[in-house]
Amino acid sequence: MPAADRATAVLTVDLAAIVENYRILQRRFAGREVTVSLKADAYGVGAAAVGPALWRAGARRFFVATLDEGIVLRGLLPSASIAVLHGLTTGPVAEFLRHDLLPVHNSIAEIDAWLAEAPGRAAGLHLDTGMARLGMPPDEVAALAASGRLRGLPLAFVMSHLGCADEPDNPLNAQQRDRFVDACRALDVSAQVPRSLVASSGLFLDDSYHFDIARPGAALYGISPTPSRPNPMRPAIRLTGKILQLRYVDTDSTVGYGATHRMTRTGRVATIGAGYADGVLRALGNRGHAIVDGRRVPMVGRISMDLLTIDVTELPDDAVQPGRSVDLIGPGNDIDTVAASAGTIGYELLTRLGPRLERHYLAADASAAGNAA
């Protein structure tokens, strides 16, 4: 059997849609630079496919979390600028130099380690403006400003990260923006150094947040950057599972582990060859839906490791024959909807897609590739 017929669960990644999403963000950010966040293997979608597709679409600067992610990406994109968000905590200076990776410095200690071994070499700087997560907090920014160290450090960019950008009315956004401006001023950051505050959601805040560089990830894959408004992005991810068996079940029978679903009528249950090992989160048991023949049908019973069950009583026979595929993520059941059913966010859903999935990449079209440098 060809591989496509063997697979019981298939992830389809539409690279043309990802490139189109990049263009949508570029239009939104007209005149400035849209870089790409490719951490966690491009949010589980596959950096080996997404990175080169976006490079051909014109992206030149990429962000990853760790040195090792950077080394992998360097192998795929020999000429790109690649910045490592977790910086020197993820590996030695020599490795950053060997692979031409830019560390993002999150502390004075990291700056000192860099200055000692890589004098004159550029790096990024992350300022914590209120997330209390990564970057230099205000007291350390003040110490850095007073120390004069930045005179010896060419800055590739200065960045901060918004904690509530998906809530446009949250007052923390303006507070973080103002603190970012203040911190850049305290550090006497030159106007030539690009500044970066926004990722996917921040791109949809007003201009005062935009500065010079955006670092979106999620929106490229179709996750909504504007949860309180219609999603401006194109869907790019589809997850399908094959019907393995069909069961006729009587009133009062139960379905699956723990007997958590009891049939209240005589009906039909289809067993799909996808489970939590494939990234169909267990939290979707008795809560999620599949789309079969354009109709939304409920997942019944718990999600197993390799299987899940849906109630297809209402569907015509030919729609539910073993061998047919149903949509688990796709039109009518987008990433955000599925994530919400599981009590999580699209980001987590994507990064949990399992290694067993058969992955199909739909090529970005020739016109997208036409911009290749």
Ligand SMILES: *Cc1c(COP(=O)(O)O)cnc(C)c1O
């Ligand atoms: C993950 C991350 C991004 C990308 O965020 P999205 O919401 O996926 O666009 C940008 N910057 C930093 C610091 C991040 O951690």
